[in-house]
Amino acid sequence: MKRLLIIALALTFSNGVFAQNSAKAKALLDEVYDKVSSYDNIFIDFKFELYNQEANVRQETRGDLTLKGDQYLLNYLGAQQLYDGKKVYTVVPENEEVTIEDKSEDAGTVSPSKMLTFYRQGHNYAWDILQNVQGRKIQYVKLTPIDSNSEVASILLGIDAETKHIYKLIETGQNGTKTTITVNSLKTNQPLSSALFNFDVEKYEEDGYYIIRN
Template sequence: MRKITILLFMLIAGIYTRGQAQPEAKAKSILAEVSKKYRSYDVVKAEFVFTIDNPEAKVKESQKGILYVKANANKYKMSMDDKDLISDGKSQWSYLKADKEVQVSNVDNSSDALNPAHIFTMYEKGFKSIYTGESKSGGKVYQMVDLAPNDIKKPYFKVRLSIDKIAKQISNVVIFDKNGNKYTYNVKSFMPNVKVPESIFIFDAKKYPGVELVDLR
């Protein structure tokens, strides 16, 4: 009887392990396809809506933004209602519109903050991934993948990706942090290989007259 119980337990454990492995393998396969396509681009332009939501604190705020990213380099320009973020891969300029102030700092690749340049590739390292199914909206089918950071000290515990099944592009990113905040990047348009000058990734003081520069390097 004891041997039968042990064999039954091992059988159930084996089924459970295979069941878990399948969604993980599917997630990796989906993300590999997304990464391959994205990495084939030069500069991409994405228009998005960024939302902060915390039901407990009764906070829900949204604003529109435009993001330019050099797909295979740590360069970006993100313009939102309240600020602009620009980086040439070495320095980052944060323009706070209300304060008419620009803060320049070194790019910190080890920061817990999510780098705008990595919003479409953040899953490539540092995460465990699992496929959770499909969702339909607006005539499109989206593949849902949940990410969990390997480093449990991260301020967020889960990232949910919605991936356009046909286009192989990330359409929605939801970040769940440990303080109950939910940050959503809802991509409204995605344009690959846009033509922009390299200077777009460098802060040009001439375009911001009267703005105070604060060097934090």
């Protein structure tokens, strides 16, 4: 899946002020993590935007994601991806293909299951702007990867100051590509089918899908 990216702020503060802002930003992110971790499951309806001015590329679409622990079900760009805790299954109806692979261990990617908690490791934090979005106070925290070889330049994480839910993620890559994910709605502790994260390979084989096992 797409990686999540953002723009880095120039460090114009004194060391003491930066340390204060960093601690405040980390404290807010810890609140977000505690809130997210308290839910049995989460459903997110989101808008995805990708823009690269130099390459004249602009893409916009919507998707939805259901999370329960590490398991997830993602509908995006006409495809569906499911992780049952062991394998990742990607279904592309347009090509009548199913790809089955082990969970990616690439540290440079943010999997759907880590979308709301990825910031816990590998970043420096800085307090950023506060925006009013239709009466909601959205506080931004700027994340800069510690790894100097990261393809991500920076990430802006917009957090609803009242609910402590993530509202927006803006990622800027080293190549200038800006990816924005906006949460249109977020529901928690929904009644889920016990079979939601089960994948029936035989069903797709019977329907004539080509099965790719990596």
